[in-house]
Amino acid sequence: MDLIELKNLRKVYHLGELDVPVLNGISMTVSAGEMVSLMGASGSGKSTLMNILGCLDRPSSGQYLLEGRDITALDADEQAEIRNAKIGFVFQNFNLLPRTSALDNVMIPLEYRTTRLSARETREKAEALLEKMGLKDRMHHHPSQLSGGQQQRVAIARSLVNSPSILFADEPTGNLDSRTSREILEMFQQLNEEERITIMLVTHDPEVAAHAGRVIHICDGLIVDGAYCREAGDAA
Amino acid sequence: MKVLRSSRTALTALNRNKTRAVLTTLGIVIGIAAVIAMMEIGNGASKAIQDTISSMGSNTLLIHPASTSSGGASAGAGTGITLTAEDKDAILGGCPDVAQAAVVVRTSGQAVYASKNWVPGSIYGTEPSYLDVRDWKTLSEGDVFTERDIRNASKVCIIGQTVKRELFGDEPPVGRDIRINNISFKVVGVLSPKGANLMGMDQDDLILAPWTTIKYRVSNKRTTSTQTASTSSSSDSVNSLSSLYPSKGTSLYPSPSASQQANNPMPVRFANIDQIMVSAVSSRSISAAIDQITEVLRERHRIPEGQEDDFNIRDMTELTKTLTSTSTLMTRLLLIVALISLVVGGVGIMNIMLVSVTERTREIGLRMAVGAKGRDILAQFLLEAVILCLTGGLMGIALGRGISLIISSVLRWPTEISMPAIVMSVVVAGTVGIVFGFYPAWRASRLDPIEALRYE
Numbered sequence: 186m187d188l189i190e191l192k193n194l195r196k197v198y199h200l201g202e203l204d205v206p207v208l209n210g211i212s213m214t215v216s217a218g219e220m221v222s223l224m225g226a227s228g229s230g231k232s233t234l235m236n237i238l239g240c241l242d243r244p245s246s247g248q249y250l251l252e253g254r255d256i257t258a259l260d261a262d263e264q265a266e267i268r269n270a271k272i273g274f275v276f277q278n279f280n281l282l283p284r285t286s287a288l289d290n291v292m293i294p295l296e297y298r299t300t301r302l303s304a305r306e307t308r309e310k311a312e313a314l315l316e317k318m319g320l321k322d323r324m325h326h327h328p329s330q331l332s333g334g335q336q337q338r339v340a341i342a343r344s345l346v347n348s349p350s351i352l353f354a355d356e357p358t359g360n361l362d363s364r365t366s367r368e369i370l371e372m373f374q375q376l377n378e379e380e381r382i383t384i385m386l387v388t389h390d391p392e393v394a395a396h397a398g399r400v401i402h403i404c405d406g407l408i409v410d411g412a413y414c415r416e417a418g419d420a421a
Numbered sequence: 422m423k424v425l426r427s428s429r430t431a432l433t434a435l436n437r438n439k440t441r442a443v444l445t446t447l448g449i450v451i452g453i454a455a456v457i458a459m460m461e462i463g464n465g466a467s468k469a470i471q472d473t474i475s476s477m478g479s480n481t482l483l484i485h486p487a488s489t490s491s492g493g494a495s496a497g498a499g500t501g502i503t504l505t506a507e508d509k510d511a512i513l514g515g516c517p518d519v520a521q522a523a524v525v526v527r528t529s530g531q532a533v534y535a536s537k538n539w540v541p542g543s544i545y546g547t548e549p550s551y552l553d554v555r556d557w558k559t560l561s562e563g564d565v566f567t568e569r570d571i572r573n574a575s576k577v578c579i580i581g582q583t584v585k586r587e588l589f590g591d592e593p594p595v596g597r598d599i600r601i602n603n604i605s606f607k608v609v610g611v612l613s614p615k616g617a618n619l620m621g622m623d624q625d626d627l628i629l630a631p632w633t634t635i636k637y638r639v640s641n642k643r644t645t646s647t648q649t650a651s652t653s654s655s656s657d658s659v660n661s662l663s664s665l666y667p668s669k670g671t672s673l674y675p676s677p678s679a680s681q682q683a684n685n686p687m688p689v690r691f692a693n694i695d696q697i698m699v700s701a702v703s704s705r706s707i708s709a710a711i712d713q714i715t716e717v718l719r720e721r722h723r724i725p726e727g728q729e730d731d732f733n734i735r736d737m738t739e740l741t742k743t744l745t746s747t748s749t750l751m752t753r754l755l756l757i758v759a760l761i762s763l764v765v766g767g768v769g770i771m772n773i774m775l776v777s778v779t780e781r782t783r784e785i786g787l788r789m790a791v792g793a794k795g796r797d798i799l800a801q802f803l804l805e806a807v808i809l810c811l812t813g814g815l816m817g818i819a820l821g822r823g824i825s826l827i828i829s830s831v832l833r834w835p836t837e838i839s840m841p842a843i844v845m846s847v848v849v850a851g852t853v854g855i856v857f858g859f860y861p862a863w864r865a866s867r868l869d870p871i872e873a874l875r876y877e
Binding site: 236239241242261262265266268269270274276280282283284285289293294296297298301343347 | 430438789790792794795871
């Protein structure tokens with residue numbers, strides 16, 4: 186079964202009297218275990234699409250099925266539960282809490298679980314993930330004491346701590362140098378191949394997008410066949 | 422469980438910015454400390470003022486017999502002969518709002534010691550409880566006469582400072598004999614100085630003696646009276662003086678039967694007294710005490726309904742009013758100070774929390790992105806505010822106690838620990854936290870996660 190299924194998804198922003206259409210009917214599917222890149226120039230609507238996919242925003246019309254469940258019908262609290270249990274976010278600017286240890290940062294999503302873990306389980310889970318990210322000896326460091334790559338790895342650990350169905354990475358390498366970028370992207374590939382985690386990379390950089398198995402190009406709110414496509418994207 | 426989790430989050434968040442947390446708390450700490458210190462010092466001051474006023478006799482009630490008149494000519498206040506020592510016992514036993522009571526018998530006359538003589542302002546025959554009623558607990562020398570002296574009508578007395586000065590000069594008076602109206606009294610004690618009362622009368626110009634002694638040995642007027650007193654027949658058996666002055670001596674005649682007694686009521690001797698001095702439990706219970714005394718005395722004196730009392734009760738209305746208005750004033754003053762400091766502290770908390778919400782917009786966005794619901798955010802920020810306020814409140818209580826202890830030990834001001842103030846501060850601190858923390862927390866919970874994540 187498809188993990189994500191979009192049917193004619195539209196989003197219109199209302200700026201006063203003016204209606205600004207951002208997504209103009211997007212239909213696509215993502216299967217479990219896939220690694221997909223979402224590519225497009227700024228203003229193409231890729232961020233809006235990612236926000237809707239990440240349950241942070243709601244489409245104006247159309248259907249969004251996540252694991253067969255219609256997400257558009259959910260209220261804000263139910264959306265928050267979905268975000269907590271099914272979705273992991275990795276951001277361009279890491280979004281780690283300052284003056285908070287790496288370990289505590291990783292544990293944040295566990296605070297909002299509907300089924301609560303004990304303090305020990307919480308800790309063990311976070312420690313195991315940080316260890317896997319190669320940050321065993323950095324657990325008690327604050328973000329300001331970590332390099333950019335290390336911070337992003339903490340953020341990845343945080344996004345994985347609730348074992349989500351899908352990981353959204355919004356320009357994950359935008360604030361990193363090329364060597365660290367490659368390391369992070371390799372880590373995504375490794376997670377995808379070894380752990381079978383579904384990953385969606387959102388980027389405007391073709392080099393980054395090339396790390397994914399499939400690239401979806403977005404232009405003016407529609408999925409298009411990109412000129413730089415390695416493989417053909419699904420037609421809208 | 423949920424609260425526990427949220428408070429842990431809140432604590433970690435506070436811990437992350439200790440300086441800000443401490444500075445925020447400082448407002449509440451100072452506010453609460455000011456409240457506690459003000460309340461304790463104010464309470465002490467208020468109590469000291471009230472003690473001073475009540476030592477003037479604000480709790481005191483005077484019961485006089487009603488006036489008598491003969492042929493339309495009134496004899497003036499207190500000329501009736503309706504009050505007895507048993508009335509006093511009954512008042513003490515039957516009125517819960519009466520703390521102390523003492524009978525008073527007045528006389529006047531000349532006191533003589535060696536070659537000196539003096540006419541004291543007042544010579545009172547009374548009981549040891551008189552000093553309690555007058556709130557005159559300390560004697561500068563010697564002791565008070567005892568109940569036993571009253572039973573024996575002993576010729577002992579205690580004298581006021583003025584009498585001491587006039588009769589003895591520098592000589593120690595205790596143990597010496599003075600003569601009052603040519604009856605010899607041994608001085609057993611000297612009262613501490615009390616000075617003039619509100620009307621400017623010297624309260625130290627006074628001799629106190631057992632009332633029985635004054636009644637039966639010194640004062641000759643109205644020593645006894647014959648009256649077919651309705652009270653006497655019943656109280657005769659409990660009359661403590663019956664052994665001393667038996668109303669029924671050896672019976673000359675065979676004792677009358679019940680019907681004979683009813684037909685020919687015998688005049689019974691009974692000892693009237695000039696006034697009863699009563700102190701109420703507190704100045705607030707004065708009116709209750711008056712009602713209770715009236716009821717007891719009307720019942721004892723068998724006064725039918727609709728008929729006037731055969732006694733008068735006077736209170737110190739002027740003093741009581743002063744006392745009440747003083748304490749109300751003090752309480753209101755303290756309350757206003759307390760409220761102002763708490764509002765200032767609360768607004769401080771709100772300011773910092775609002776700044777904190779703005780500053781932590783990204784954190785809120787992230788928390789929402791990883792699954793925090795609006796109410797989780799609300800709970801976290803509300804709890805942060807409440808924790809700040811409660812911690813501040815507790816520290817404030819400690820600081821306030823410290824300040825009042827320092828003030829009481831350095832400046833020798835009377836302070837009094839005020840439990841209500843402490844309980845109130847904790848409650849108010851919590852309330853301030855909730856009230857002033859709610860708006861920022863609500864704003865935080867209403868943030869749009871997408872906007873919040875993008876916030877720079």
